[in-house]
Amino acid sequence: MTEPLLHVRDLTARYGAAQILFGISFDLNAGEAVALMGRNGAGKSTTMKAILGLIDARAGVVVFRGEHISRWPTYKIARAGLAYAPEDRRIFADLTVRENLDIAALPARPGREPWTHERIFALFPNLREAQDRSAARMSGGEQQMLTVARALMGNPYALLLDEPSEGVAPIVVEAMAETVLKLKGEGVAILLSEQNLPFAARVCDRAYVLEKGEIRFSGAMDALMRDEAARRAWLEV
Amino acid sequence: MTAASLAVQFLNGLANASTLFLLACGLSLIFGVTRIVNFAHGSLYMLGAYVAWSLTQHLSGGVGFWASMFGAAVAVAALGALIESALLRRLYRSPELLQLLATFALTLIIRDAVLYIWGPEDLLGPRAPGLAGSINILGRAFPQYDVVLIVVGPLVLLALHVLLTRTRWGAMVRAATQDRDMAAAVGVNQAILFTSVFALGSGLAGLAGALQLPREPASASLDLFAIGDAFVVVVVGGMGSIPGAFVAALIIAEIKALCIALGSVDLPLLGTVAFPKFTLVAEFIVMAVVLIVRPWGLFGQPQSIQRALNPAEPPSHAAPRWFYWLAGALCFALAVAPLALGETSYALVLAIDIFIAILFAASLYSLVGPGGMHSFGHAAYFGLGAYAAALLLKSAGAPMPVALALSPLGGALGALLFGWFCVRLSGVYFAMLTLAFSQIVWSIAYQWDAVTGGSNGLIGVWPSQWLASHTAYYWLSLALCVAGLVFLRIIHLSPFGAALRAARDNPLRAEAIGIDRRSVQWRAFTIAGAVGGLAGGLFAFSKGSISPETLSVSRSIDGLVMVLFGGVESALGPIVGAAGFVALQDTIARHVDYWRAMLGFFMLALTLLFPGGLAGVWRRRS
Numbered sequence: 001m002t003e004p005l006l007h008v009r010d011l012t013a014r015y016g017a018a019q020i021l022f023g024i025s026f027d028l029n030a031g032e033a034v035a036l037m038g039r040n041g042a043g044k045s046t047t048m049k050a051i052l053g054l055i056d057a058r059a060g061v062v063v064f065r066g067e068h069i070s071r072w073p074t075y076k077i078a079r080a081g082l083a084y085a086p087e088d089r090r091i092f093a094d095l096t097v098r099e100n101l102d103i104a105a106l107p108a109r110p111g112r113e114p115w116t117h118e119r120i121f122a123l124f125p126n127l128r129e130a131q132d133r134s135a136a137r138m139s140g141g142e143q144q145m146l147t148v149a150r151a152l153m154g155n156p157y158a159l160l161l162d163e164p165s166e167g168v169a170p171i172v173v174e175a176m177a178e179t180v181l182k183l184k185g186e187g188v189a190i191l192l193s194e195q196n197l198p199f200a201a202r203v204c205d206r207a208y209v210l211e212k213g214e215i216r217f218s219g220a221m222d223a224l225m226r227d228e229a230a231r232r233a234w235l236e237v
Numbered sequence: 238m239t240a241a242s243l244a245v246q247f248l249n250g251l252a253n254a255s256t257l258f259l260l261a262c263g264l265s266l267i268f269g270v271t272r273i274v275n276f277a278h279g280s281l282y283m284l285g286a287y288v289a290w291s292l293t294q295h296l297s298g299g300v301g302f303w304a305s306m307f308g309a310a311v312a313v314a315a316l317g318a319l320i321e322s323a324l325l326r327r328l329y330r331s332p333e334l335l336q337l338l339a340t341f342a343l344t345l346i347i348r349d350a351v352l353y354i355w356g357p358e359d360l361l362g363p364r365a366p367g368l369a370g371s372i373n374i375l376g377r378a379f380p381q382y383d384v385v386l387i388v389v390g391p392l393v394l395l396a397l398h399v400l401l402t403r404t405r406w407g408a409m410v411r412a413a414t415q416d417r418d419m420a421a422a423v424g425v426n427q428a429i430l431f432t433s434v435f436a437l438g439s440g441l442a443g444l445a446g447a448l449q450l451p452r453e454p455a456s457a458s459l460d461l462f463a464i465g466d467a468f469v470v471v472v473v474g475g476m477g478s479i480p481g482a483f484v485a486a487l488i489i490a491e492i493k494a495l496c497i498a499l500g501s502v503d504l505p506l507l508g509t510v511a512f513p514k515f516t517l518v519a520e521f522i523v524m525a526v527v528l529i530v531r532p533w534g535l536f537g538q539p540q541s542i543q544r545a546l547n548p549a550e551p552p553s554h555a556a557p558r559w560f561y562w563l564a565g566a567l568c569f570a571l572a573v574a575p576l577a578l579g580e581t582s583y584a585l586v587l588a589i590d591i592f593i594a595i596l597f598a599a600s601l602y603s604l605v606g607p608g609g610m611h612s613f614g615h616a617a618y619f620g621l622g623a624y625a626a627a628l629l630l631k632s633a634g635a636p637m638p639v640a641l642a643l644s645p646l647g648g649a650l651g652a653l654l655f656g657w658f659c660v661r662l663s664g665v666y667f668a669m670l671t672l673a674f675s676q677i678v679w680s681i682a683y684q685w686d687a688v689t690g691g692s693n694g695l696i697g698v699w700p701s702q703w704l705a706s707h708t709a710y711y712w713l714s715l716a717l718c719v720a721g722l723v724f725l726r727i728i729h730l731s732p733f734g735a736a737l738r739a740a741r742d743n744p745l746r747a748e749a750i751g752i753d754r755r756s757v758q759w760r761a762f763t764i765a766g767a768v769g770g771l772a773g774g775l776f777a778f779s780k781g782s783i784s785p786e787t788l789s790v791s792r793s794i795d796g797l798v799m800v801l802f803g804g805v806e807s808a809l810g811p812i813v814g815a816a817g818f819v820a821l822q823d824t825i826a827r828h829v830d831y832w833r834a835m836l837g838f839f840m841l842a843l844t845l846l847f848p849g850g851l852a853g854v855w856r857r858r859s
């Protein structure tokens with residue numbers, strides 16, 4: 001069996017005095033899409049931030065492509081090929097769309113076709129016309145696309161995609177699902193944080209379910225879909 | 238006033254605006270990206286002037302002159318890079334007050350370094366070769382060199398604009414300004430970015446200082462003038478906004494120029510008004526108006542009130558009974574001490590200094606500790622109390638006890654006025670504004686010869702006959718110090734004190750439960766000003782004379798150091814801190830030439846050893 005691309009063991013994190021994660025462990029293999037499910041406040045976003053080094057108070061093992069990155073600074077993690085598309089999007093509003101993309105550009109990875117503007121615009125045609133517009137003046141759906149596009153400019157091996165379906169129109173959710181499937185096809189591994197089960201089920205092969213900072217379920221997506229008790233306990237509101 | 242003088246003053250204003258802009262834009266740029274307010278920015282400006290002076294001694298001719306200017310900017314930029322990477326980088330996640338103190342420590346060190354390297358004399362720079370003459374403006378002479386300056390400001394604005402909007406580096410800076418963490422998450426190396434921004438901002442300050450050399454001699458007091466001016470400009474223009482700094486510099490410089498152009502004017506009712514005296518007041522008024530209309534500055538972004546992450550400290554309790562017995566016994570021992578020591582003992586003089594320092598530090602503590610307001614200009618109220626007492630005695634002919642009794646009023650009135658503006662801001666903005674106000678008060682005391690005696694100050698401020706002996710004045714100081722401490726303690730334990738702490742710990746919740754945050758803080762500011770003023774009054778009569786030094790920024794910082802020495806957590810902190818500070822100063826400053834630099838190194842050591850902060854208070858991250 002090959003090493004997982006991203007290997008997380010006993011990850012803990014806290015904000016000030018409040019502990020949020022209580023030992024999260026999971027794996028993400030090359031080329032697969034895995035869902036990180038859980039209700040609001042379960043700790044999905046915190047898990048991603050902790051992996052990326054965006055939370056100081058964290059502990060545990062994070063191995064990415066064979067390297068222990070748990071003490072690395074965020075920028076170095078990003079350069080190693082772990083990209084991030086946050087739930088609140090955090091596009092750089094003072095920059096144009098093109099600048100948002102260019103600032104995130106990293107060198108191509110050996111043996112992989114690099115992400116160029118052309119490839120990005122082929123994936124997100126809306127962004128092509130918006131290139132020179134201020135990112136602040138884009139619709140919510142366009143901002144969501146830009147967030148993903150920006151992450152791709154770093155030619156990542158893996159993408160941490162935090163609730164892309166949140167707060168966007170159904171048609172955008174649909175487009176996002178298509179995109180995720182395409183990216184998976186291109187060999188980008190995806191960790192997808194979601195509350196929207198149908199969406200996650202459509203694109204992901206496996207799922208982990210979080211509650212109160214702990215993993216309560218891990219297994220195949222199908223198994224989660226069949227396990228009504230699990231869904232009722234940890235997902236439905 | 239003629240059209241010619243108006244035109245010349247207008248151009249002069251443009252030249253000054255250029256210098257002001259170069260100075261302030263670096264500060265703003267650095268703050269935008271690193272969120273650190275660099276108090277040493279004025280020191281870098283001063284260094285620019287000195288380094289340029291040294292270079293012009295070796296390089297001659299037109300090329301030599303401009304190479305000197307450029308060389309000074311580069312040297313200061315390099316120093317800025319060094320400061321950032323060796324020191325500030327360790328403090329990005331430290332409490333705000335600690336960051337401010339660390340950069341202030343740098344000003345102490347740089348000031349002494351300048352005195353050591355270049356000596357205390359002002360150094361007059363050469364005129365720019367080929368630009369020493371003047372041009373004719375409506376029959377009036379206007380220096381050619383100033384024309385160059387007028388051009389430099391907009392050129393730098395343009396260059397910065399291109400750099401920030403047309404380059405990848407600029408995009409990174411803008412991205413990091415907006416969202417540091419996200420910039421890191423797309424692979425931007427902050428360490429390099431921050432160092433380069435710091436170098437650029439420092440270099441601009443150095444350039445501003447260097448370019449000013451042909452107009453103004455390099456002197457070791459330029460640093461505080463410069464930082465005060467820079468703070469006013471960025472507060473008016475909006476922190477982090479480069480165009481804002483430009484517009485603010487322009488407005489302030491032109492209004493000052495207009496005051497000078499108006500000269501003395503005969504006005505109905507008011508008689509002859511000498512407008513040139515109002516340049517400082519004008520600056521103050523501009524800042525006041527902007528802060529009322531747009532508290533975040535002309536081009537700035539509104540600040541968001543941060544959520545307090547840490548649990549509030551446990552409620553204050555009255556101390557246990559034994560503590561009062563102990564305090565009473567200590568007071569008694571202090572009261573009878575002169576009988577044992579004798580009138581001529583030096584210890585009495587030192588003790589008087591300590592009592593005054595304790596009163597001052599305790600008043601500042603009431604702002605910094607329970608109030609959570611980091612004032613960097615508290616000496617203003619100390620000084621206003623001192624000047625009020627001295628003026629009442631000398632000019633109004635009040636008896637000394639009356640003058641002393643009214644000294645708190647001096648501090649309180651100043652605090653009432655300035656506090657109204659200051660409580661509209663928080664965090665570093667508050668710190669900058671308090672410092673800027675204290676610089677304004679200082680400048681008024683320094684310039685208003687007719688009333689304040691200018692740089693000489695006021696002499697012959699002696700206590701009444703019956704208080705003139707060391708022993709009597711010792712008792713007076715002790716009594717007032719204890720009274721002041723008890724007064725502050727009572728306030729701290731009152732419902733008002735609780736409201737103040739609530740406003741500090743969680744501004745939003747405090748407002749939700751009906752606490753008018755600004756009003757509570759304003760009152761606390763005024764109370765602190767009053768007690769500080771009393772300390773100032775005591776000080777004036779203990780020394781017999783006062784000078785603008787009484788309300789200098791370094792006294793404000795001494796106060797902060799005292800408070801921090803003792804620990805912000807405890808009301809005993811300022812007492813211990815002030816006593817320790819004065820005793821230390823008395824022993825060390827006598828034997829060491831560069832006591833300020835030592836203090837600076839000591840402060841830096843503290844901030845580096847305890848980047849998370851001293852004691853528990855530092856838990857309250859900004």
Ligand SMILES: Nc1ncnc2c1ncn2[C@@H]1O[C@H](COP(=O)(O)OP(=O)(O)O)[C@@H](O)[C@H]1O
Pocket residue numbers: 015018020038039040041042043044045046047
């Ligand atoms: N910046 C923060 N400061 C303090 N607590 C936070 C912060 N961000 C999130 N939390 C808390 O951490 C918990 C987990 O949040 P999060 O990871 O965002 O959950 P999810 O993404 O699963 O909805 C929640 O209880 C939330 O209130």
Ligand SMILES: [Mg+2]
Pocket residue numbers: 041044045046087162163
């Ligand atoms: Mg979330």
